[in-house]
Amino acid sequence: MALTAQWAEAWIRECSQVLTEHRTALIELDRAIGDADHGENMQRGFAAVVAKLDAGGQETPGAVFKLTAMTLMSTVGGAAGPLYGTAFLRAATALGDAAEIDPAAVVGFLTAARDGVVARGKAEPGDKTMIDAWTPAVEAADTAQSAGASAVEVLEAAANAAQAGALATEPLIARKGRASYLGERSAGHRDPGAQSSALILQAAADTAGRQQ
Amino acid sequence: MKKLINDPQAVVAESVEGFGAAHADLVEVHPDPLFITRRDAPVQGKVGLVSGGGSGHEPLHAGFVGRGMLDAAVPGAVFTSPTPDQIIPATLAVNSGAGVLHIVKNYTGDVLNFETAAEMAQAEGVEVRSVLINDDVAVEDSLYTAGRRGVGGTVLVERIAGAAAERGDSLDGVSGIAQRVNDNVRSMGVALSACTVPHAGVPSFDLTEEEIEIGIGIHGEPGRHKIAMENADGITDRLLEPILADLKATDGDRVLLFVNGMGGTPASELYIVYRRARQVLAERGISVERSLVGNYITALEMQGASISVLKLDDEMVELWDTPVWTPALRWGV
Numbered sequence: 406m407a408l409t410a411q412w413a414e415a416w417i418r419e420c421s422q423v424l425t426e427h428r429t430a431l432i433e434l435d436r437a438i439g440d441a442d443h444g445e446n447m448q449r450g451f452a453a454v455v456a457k458l459d460a461g462g463q464e465t466p467g468a469v470f471k472l473t474a475m476t477l478m479s480t481v482g483g484a485a486g487p488l489y490g491t492a493f494l495r496a497a498t499a500l501g502d503a504a505e506i507d508p509a510a511v512v513g514f515l516t517a518a519r520d521g522v523v524a525r526g527k528a529e530p531g532d533k534t535m536i537d538a539w540t541p542a543v544e545a546a547d548t549a550q551s552a553g554a555s556a557v558e559v560l561e562a563a564a565n566a567a568q569a570g571a572l573a574t575e576p577l578i579a580r581k582g583r584a585s586y587l588g589e590r591s592a593g594h595r596d597p598g599a600q601s602s603a604l605i606l607q608a609a610a611d612t613a614g615r616q617q
Numbered sequence: 618m619k620k621l622i623n624d625p626q627a628v629v630a631e632s633v634e635g636f637g638a639a640h641a642d643l644v645e646v647h648p649d650p651l652f653i654t655r656r657d658a659p660v661q662g663k664v665g666l667v668s669g670g671g672s673g674h675e676p677l678h679a680g681f682v683g684r685g686m687l688d689a690a691v692p693g694a695v696f697t698s699p700t701p702d703q704i705i706p707a708t709l710a711v712n713s714g715a716g717v718l719h720i721v722k723n724y725t726g727d728v729l730n731f732e733t734a735a736e737m738a739q740a741e742g743v744e745v746r747s748v749l750i751n752d753d754v755a756v757e758d759s760l761y762t763a764g765r766r767g768v769g770g771t772v773l774v775e776r777i778a779g780a781a782a783e784r785g786d787s788l789d790g791v792s793g794i795a796q797r798v799n800d801n802v803r804s805m806g807v808a809l810s811a812c813t814v815p816h817a818g819v820p821s822f823d824l825t826e827e828e829i830e831i832g833i834g835i836h837g838e839p840g841r842h843k844i845a846m847e848n849a850d851g852i853t854d855r856l857l858e859p860i861l862a863d864l865k866a867t868d869g870d871r872v873l874l875f876v877n878g879m880g881g882t883p884a885s886e887l888y889i890v891y892r893r894a895r896q897v898l899a900e901r902g903i904s905v906e907r908s909l910v911g912n913y914i915t916a917l918e919m920q921g922a923s924i925s926v927l928k929l930d931d932e933m934v935e936l937w938d939t940p941v942w943t944p945a946l947r948w949g950v
Contacts, residue, residue, distance in 0.1 A: 440836070441817070442697065478733060479650075479702035482693060486700055487729035525729055582725045585762035586838065 407505035408556050412616055413466035414458055417473050419608040421451035427604055434597040438584035443485060443597040450481035450489070465504055470497035470514075484582055485598060488522050488535060495521030508550045511559045512543070519543045526581065533579040533591065538602035542567040557617055560610040567606040571599040618818050620918075625815040629672045629692055636679060640944040643683045650700075652707035653679045654689045664782040664791045665689065665711030668720040668775060669704060670727050671696040673814070674835055677772065677914045680945030686779035687720075687943075695814050695917070696836045698726035704734035708743055716744035716788035718795060720775055722767025723751040724836075746788055748795040750774055752804045752925065754863045755832030755841050766834045769877045769925035770802035772913045776946065780936035794936070798927065803860040806923030807852055808833040808840070808879065812916050831855060835879070835916045849886065853893040856924045861901070864926060868902030873909070873937065875925040880915035882922055887911065890922050898926075907937055913945065 424431070424447045431444030454476045463469045470493045478490030499517035500510065519539040528534040545566035549559045572595065579591040582598075622628050633653065637646030645656050652669075659665060668678045669691030678690035688711035693699035708717050717738070721731045728749065735745040752770030756762055778795035786794070808830040811820035824830055824843070829852065832841030847855075866872065876891040878884070891910050898905055906929055914923075927933070940949030 440696070440838070446697075479700045482697045482700050482730070483726040484698075484729050486698075486726075487733040490701075490733065525732070526725075581763055583763070583838070586756065586834075588762070 407507050408466065408511070408613055408616075409505055410464055410466050410469055412613055413469035414463065415612040415616070416609045417451070417454055417458060417469060419612045420605050421448075421455045423604050423608050424448050424451050424601065427601075431597050431601055434595055434600055437594040438579065438587055438591045439597060440583060442483065443601065446481045446483055446485055447601050450477045450486065453480040465500070465502055466506055467497045467500035467502060470494070470500065484526070485601075488526055488598070491521040491525045492518035506556060508554060508556045508559045511556050512546045512550045515543050515546050515563055528581040531577060532581045533574050533577040533584065533596045533599075534581050535596070535598040535602045537574045537577070537596065538567040538570040538599040538606070541570040542602075542606055557610065557613045560606070560613050564603070564607040564610040567603040571595060571603040574599045618813050618815075620813070620815060622815055625818070628815045629694060632672070632675075633679065633692060636944070643942065643944060644679070647706070647710070650703040650706060652689055652691045652699075652703050652710070653682050654707065654710050655682055655684070655687075658688050658711045659713035660688070661713050662715055662785065663688075663713055664715045664786065664788050665708070665713065665717040666720060666775070666779055666782055666791070667691065667704070667707050667711060667717055668771070669693065669699045669707070669731075670722050670724070671698060671836065673812075673917045674914050676912075676945035678775070681772070681775050681779075681943050683941070683943030684950070685783045685939060685941035685943070686775055686946065695816065698724065698730045701730055701734035701737060704731060705738050705741075708734065708738040708745060709741065712743045716746065718778065718782070718788065718791050719745060719747040720771065720778065720795060721747055721749050722771055723749050723764050724766060725763050744788060746792040748774065748778075748792060748799060750799050752799065752802045753834065754803050754805050754859045755834070757841070768806060768835055769804040769875055769914055769923045770799060770927070772877070772909070773802055773873065773875060773925065773927050774798045776941060777933055777936045779941070780939045783939065784936070794932070798933065801864070802925055802927040803864045804923050804925040805856045805860055806833045806835070806840070806877075806879065807831050807856060807921050808916075809846075809920040810881065812880070812919035814917070829921075833916075833921065835914060849889045850893045853890045853924070854897065857894055857897055857926075860924060860926050861903075864928060866901070866903055866926065866928065869904075871904045871906045871929045871934075872898065873907040873927040873929055873933075874898065874905045875909040875913075875927070877909075877914055877923045877925065878912035879919040879921040879923065880912060881918040881920040882912075884911065887922055890924070894924055906934060
């Protein structure tokens with residue numbers, strides 16, 4: 406079964422719920438190497454998106470992602486707002502007016518999202534950022550799709566790789582963002598943006614799985 | 618935490634409301650999305666200057682909106698960048714057709730939000746340029762970090778570029794001089810105490826009565842290192858030395874010396890710092906041609922100061938001296 410606007414909306418609502426549950430945990434990660442507001446900002450941003458979704462009117466997955474993008478950009482603030490906003494905006498552009506998302510289109514929108522984050526933030530893999538979750542996620546999604554996986558399986562592969570990528574940021578020394586000012590003192594802490602990325606991709610896989 | 622506030626979540630909105638009422642002759646506050654413009658914006662034929670960033674650095678940036686400086690300021694939450702939905706309408710509001718310059722302090726959040734806004738404003742037909750302010754010599758290894766931060770030099774860029782725009786320079790001209798000021802200014806700061814962000818409620822870092830933090834930024838983030846408290850002359854020397862080394866300031870150079878308070882330091886102490894800095898510069902044959910002393914780019918109630926040194930040329934001096942009329946900086950009118 407292909408993924409529809411109904412799934413896209415369920416995903417974003419799930420993000421809001423999951424980020425609310427993990428608000429304190431993300432704040433704690435950010436307190437160690439940043440400024441202790443990531444959980445707060447992400448919760449506020451996705452709650453604002455849900456409020457807009459409640460008004461209805463989004464008929465394609467692309468439209469849901471575009472609304473998500475514009476709302477996150479204007480409500481999250483800091484670096485995460487434009488980065489997640491750009492990710493969802495590029496995903497929306499990649500999907501265009503399509504009503505359904507097949508496995509190849511899943512890889513397509515994930516890749517576009519990742520490329521958007523790279524273009525905006527100029528981070529490379531290993532810099533201890535969101536990219537360290539997104540890059541393995543895109544690669545795993547691509548591999549799964551090439552092997553004939555369903556849309557749900559592609560999202561599950563992406564989510565698992567993203568979580569592994571987030572964990573793998575722990576020993577890294579940050580080279581981008583506010584954590585970079587700590588230099589070697591940033592090692593030993595997980596990157597909050599990589600962790601929130603992993604949570605968001607897990608929510609995508611979970612909601613898709615439930616719709617099967 | 619003791620602060621003169623009503624509700625930690627309403628600090629920025631209530632403060633800007635009061636600011637707008639107090640300076641209604643000079644500025645107009647647009648409450649939602651929040652930004653502040655010159656009362657007479659857009660000024661026909663003039664390049665528009667927009668700056669912004671987290672709140673908590675007052676009078677920066679809104680205090681510098683007015684004739685000869687900024688056309689618009691965009692305040693975010695305390696120590697948090699504003700968002701594109703504020704920056705875009707501010708940009709459109711001050712565009713007279715001559716284009717808009719964004720003056721952006723080099724912090725990841727500010728850079729990303731202003732870049733996104735610039736892209737979107739350009740899509741709406743406004744010509745936008747950006748200049749990134751990165752004058753803080755305390756960040757040593759720019760290659761492996763997000764780079765040097767924008768601190769005291771921001772005020773000097775806003776004044777001098779603002780004067781160039783008021784003179785009628787083109788967008789290229791105003792961008793060029795803003796970049797030239799940034800390239801020739803270096804700054805470094807010290808904290809004697811941390812500051813408390815209203816919605817956090819606890820100090821942003823720990824300092825004992827006997828310690829000071831050298832090389833702080835303006836968001837209460839820690840600096841280069843903690844050292845034992847010293848007297849004013851000793852601290853001044855520690856701040857000035859890396860500035861002059863990085864600037865390669867030598868005998869015969871002409872400079873502007875800016876001693877800035879971080880919010881919780883009395884003017885009397887800032888002048889003690891200024892006095893010592895002036896002595897050191899004189900010993901090296903560096904001529905202080907213009908000066909600025911006071912609380913202009915702050916970190917809430919932090920006790921401390923920063924020193925900025927700008928290498929001057931004739932055009933910068935001429936522009937600095939032109940009339941400026943803003944809530945926080947005013948001369949020649």
